[in-house]
Amino acid sequence: MEVVDRVRAGVLDHYGVAAAGVDSASVTFLGLEAIEILRIHDGDLVRFVTLGGSRHPMGDPGDLLADPVRGPRAELVLSLRAGIGETAGLVRALGVLVATPAVEGVVLQPDALLDLGEPMWAGANFTAVLLGDSDIPEVVLPEPADPVRYLTVTPVTATEAAWVRVRGASALRDAWGEAGIDVHDPARGAATL
Numbered sequence: 001m002e003v004v005d006r007v008r009a010g011v012l013d014h015y016g017v018a019a020a021g022v023d024s025a026s027v028t029f030l031g032l033e034a035i036e037i038l039r040i041h042d043g044d045l046v047r048f049v050t051l052g053g054s055r056h057p058m059g060d061p062g063d064l065l066a067d068p069v070r071g072p073r074a075e076l077v078l079s080l081r082a083g084i085g086e087t088a089g090l091v092r093a094l095g096v097l098v099a100t101p102a103v104e105g106v107v108l109q110p111d112a113l114l115d116l117g118e119p120m121w122a123g124a125n126f127t128a129v130l131l132g133d134s135d136i137p138e139v140v141l142p143e144p145a146d147p148v149r150y151l152t153v154t155p156v157t158a159t160e161a162a163w164v165r166v167r168g169a170s171a172l173r174d175a176w177g178e179a180g181i182d183v184h185d186p187a188r189g190a191a192t193l
Contacts, residue, residue: 003054003055003073003141003145003148004036004051004052004054004055006139006141006148007051007054007075007139007148008038008051010136010137010139010148011038011040011049011051011075011077011136011139011150014136014137015040015042015047017040022038022039022040023038023039024036024037024038024039025037025039025091027091027092027094027095029095029096029099029103032099032102032103033052033055034052035050035051035052035053035095035098035099036050036051036052037049037050037051037091037094037095038050038051041082042079044081044082045079045080045081045082045184046079046080046081046082047077047078047079048077048078048079048080048090048091048094049075049076049077049078049150050075050076050077050094050095050097050098051075052075052098053073053074053075053076053098053099053101053102053108054073054074054075054139054148056068056073056102057069057070057071057072057073057145057146058071058072058073058074058101058106058107058108059071059105059107069144069145070144070145070146071146072107072108072109072146072149073141073145073146073147073148073149074098074101074108074109074148074149074150074151075098075148075149075150075151076094076097076098076108076131076150076151076152076153077134077136077150077151077152077153078090078094078129078152078153078155079152079184080184080185080186081182081184081185081186088121088122088123089119089120089121089122090120090121093116093120093121094153096116097114097116097129097153100114108131108151109131109151110131110132110133110151110169111130111131111132111168111169111170112130112131113128113129113130113131113156113161113164113165113169114128114129114131115127115128115161116128116129120155121186124155124186125157125188125189125190126155126156126157127156127157127158127161128155128156128157128158128160128161129153129154129155129156130153130154130156130160130164130169130172131151131152131153131154132151132152132154132169132173133151133152134149134150134151134152136150138150154183155183155186156172157189157190159190160172160190160191163175163191172191175191175192176191179191179192
């Protein structure tokens with residue numbers, strides 16, 4: 001079974017939905033295989049889930065030869081309250097984020113801050129994202145391949161991104177908690193830091 005098929009089965013099983021009940025869009029970048037973004041309705045949340053970033057392991061960009069089997073693999077999941085349109089540029093932004101390892105040699109991991117340099121979707125206040133652990137279980141691949149790990153994507157403002165660079169990811173998460181900020185609200189403002 002191909003990596004993407006295993007990952008798709010794992011995420012659909014986690015959310016308890018059939019493939020027929022899920023919307024999807026595809027994003028392609030020159031020189032890369034297509035990346036699919038699933039849109040899964042889960043109560044009052046919409047989950048945007050990437051498929052395709054885990055086809056190949058992430059590796060150290062300094063290595064002369066990339067290991068085609070071993071190395072960390074990751075996909076992304078963004079959870080937002082319902083109300084953002086699928087054509088607002090969000091699919092492209094998620095494609096850019098999950099393609100970052102192949103394009104820039106970045107290894108996706110919890111507490112990583114990724115800067116998009118532009119709004120995450122049309123009219124958004126968010127120009128960067130903070131990655132975190134996800135409750136989606138790892139998808140085990142045949143040995144010797146590493147499992148595929150899902151990471152949460154939390155949109156952050158430029159001010160919050162600067163805060164992460166100075167104080168760290170946990171300080172920003174603490175500030176959100178103290179202020180009662182719902183990070184799933186696509187219209188939220190920045191935390192007062």
